[in-house]
Amino acid sequence: MSNQNQIKRPLKGLSRSIINDDGTAAETAIPSQGLTVELPRDMYLHSPISILNLDGCPTEWWWHTGTLKTSTGRTFGFEINAAAFYPGGFTEVMLTDVEKQIHYQQTELVESISNNWAETDVAKPWFVNLNNVLMQTVQADPTQNMSVKATIMDTVHSKLITFDLTFSQEGAPLMVWGDGVAPGKGVTNPQLNNSNFYFSLTRMNAKGTIEIIDLVNIINTETLHVTGTTWMDHEWGKFGTEAKPEKWVFQAMQFDNGVCLSNFSLTQPVLYVGAKGKATVQLEKGGASYCVKSTITPLKANMIGGNTYFTELSVEIPDFGIMVVVKSLMPDQVFVSKDISSVYEGVASVSGAINDKENIGTLISGTAWIEQTF
Numbered sequence: 542m543s544n545q546n547q548i549k550r551p552l553k554g555l556s557r558s559i560i561n562d563d564g565t566a567a568e569t570a571i572p573s574q575g576l577t578v579e580l581p582r583d584m585y586l587h588s589p590i591s592i593l594n595l596d597g598c599p600t601e602w603w604w605h606t607g608t609l610k611t612s613t614g615r616t617f618g619f620e621i622n623a624a625a626f627y628p629g630g631f632t633e634v635m636l637t638d639v640e641k642q643i644h645y646q647q648t649e650l651v652e653s654i655s656n657n658w659a660e661t662d663v664a665k666p667w668f669v670n671l672n673n674v675l676m677q678t679v680q681a682d683p684t685q686n687m688s689v690k691a692t693i694m695d696t697v698h699s700k701l702i703t704f705d706l707t708f709s710q711e712g713a714p715l716m717v718w719g720d721g722v723a724p725g726k727g728v729t730n731p732q733l734n735n736s737n738f739y740f741s742l743t744r745m746n747a748k749g750t751i752e753i754i755d756l757v758n759i760i761n762t763e764t765l766h767v768t769g770t771t772w773m774d775h776e777w778g779k780f781g782t783e784a785k786p787e788k789w790v791f792q793a794m795q796f797d798n799g800v801c802l803s804n805f806s807l808t809q810p811v812l813y814v815g816a817k818g819k820a821t822v823q824l825e826k827g828g829a830s831y832c833v834k835s836t837i838t839p840l841k842a843n844m845i846g847g848n849t850y851f852t853e854l855s856v857e858i859p860d861f862g863i864m865v866v867v868k869s870l871m872p873d874q875v876f877v878s879k880d881i882s883s884v885y886e887g888v889a890s891v892s893g894a895i896n897d898k899e900n901i902g903t904l905i906s907g908t909a910w911i912e913q914t915f
Contacts, residue, residue: 575731578721578738580714584667584683586659587733587777589627598733600780601625601659603669603676605689605708606793607771608888608908609747615640617751617767618870618888618910621691621704623659623671630654631881632674634691636702636751637888639870644887645695645702645753648878649673684710684742699756706749708771710742712826717741717803719821719832725779733778741793742773743801744826770795772910788915790816790837792856792867794891796907799825802858809915810839810851820858833860843872850875850885850913856893865893867909885913 590597602624609617618637624630635646649672659669667683669676673692680686686709693702717723717739725735748768755761772793781787791805806818820835841853852869867889874887891909894902 575724575729575736576722576733576738578716578740580740581667581681581683582663583721583738583740583777584775585663586661586669588661589625589654589656590734591627596732596734597627598777599627601777602630602775604774604776605676605706605745605771606774606886606888606910607745607747607769607795609751609767609769609771611765611767615765616870616888617765618874619704619751619771620886621674621676621689621706623669623674623676625654625658625671628653630658630671632672632691633876633886634673634693634702634704635874635876635886636693636704636753637871637874638753639888642871643698644871644874645693645698645700646876647673647693647695648876648881650878650880684714687745701754701756703752703754704749705751706747706767708742708745708747708773710773711744711746713823713828715741715743715801715803715821715823716830717821717832718819719830721830735779737776737778737780739774739776741775741801741803743793743795743803743823745771745773747771770908789912790818790851790854790915791910791912792837792854792889792891793910794856794865794867794907795909796891796905798905798907800905802863804835804837804856804858806835806837810837810854810913812839812842812851814838815857818856820856822858822861822863831860833858840866841868845873845875845885846877846883848875848883852885852911854911862895862897863893863905864896865891865905867891867911869911882914885911887911 587598605621616639620635622633630651632649675690678687691704721740723737724731751765753763802822804820806816808816815836815838818835818837836857838855839851889909889911892906
């Protein structure tokens, strides 16, 4: 997507760059220079930060999540993530069997990432290859016919899970913050080392197989043919620091009426207390991305592994008249690793209503994803 097709200014004149993380108005203007987000260029790896390249990219990741179903309606949530926090990185792969209420997961730490872990040259086929995750395509447009393969060795359940999936995006990407660029504090010239860049492919037509191999009794192995409309995030640039890492509560929503939105808050969540957030809303598959204020209120808490996670949240987006509730489809969807702090990332549902001039009390529902790192 070229920059001239990206919309910085959403409904009622609000802009992603004049909304602070706490939802209050900022005084900084939209930067008039610096990097922009364009596809297919920005699907590829960006120049990493290093001793020899201090202007490089400190972090970068590609992150598939969403809901997949079999022909009989059996529902699964999944995540396949490859991430660089230079000089190292990690992969996260998970599968939630909603019917059986089983959560398979594995986090793999990479102490030092090789220089060729992902493709940088837009003239060549795109790929990402890190540990137990491989994403690749031979298309000129890397958002089409993307092959994603991954594995989970879940020692708790004695299962080996393999993914062999294909994804093709339908429509325009969702540009988080309206244009995909979040300048660092005081930055007027966004670059890889001082700002964050972020887009989502929110209508990924997915199909393929998941195999759940029982390592104790091979006869119980399942091969599942699945389809769905899923989500992929690509984020790169500056993202917190080692001394002050980013913490967030996040929800991705895909409504049956075609609306997609990404919503987050950087405020520590408290049960029944509304927190100011930011939502990026895309009303239709070929439409623009609008960044507006939101309020996120935790409605249900679960204590898991000594941490409190909020598995049901209400989300209000006044500028679009959206009032919905996001509910986790399984209470415990925590990534547990000896190397990385535990995080809650899992499949969910969303339902509620739109109340604006054109949609008075219109009921909406769909699939969702929730995360919490606090």
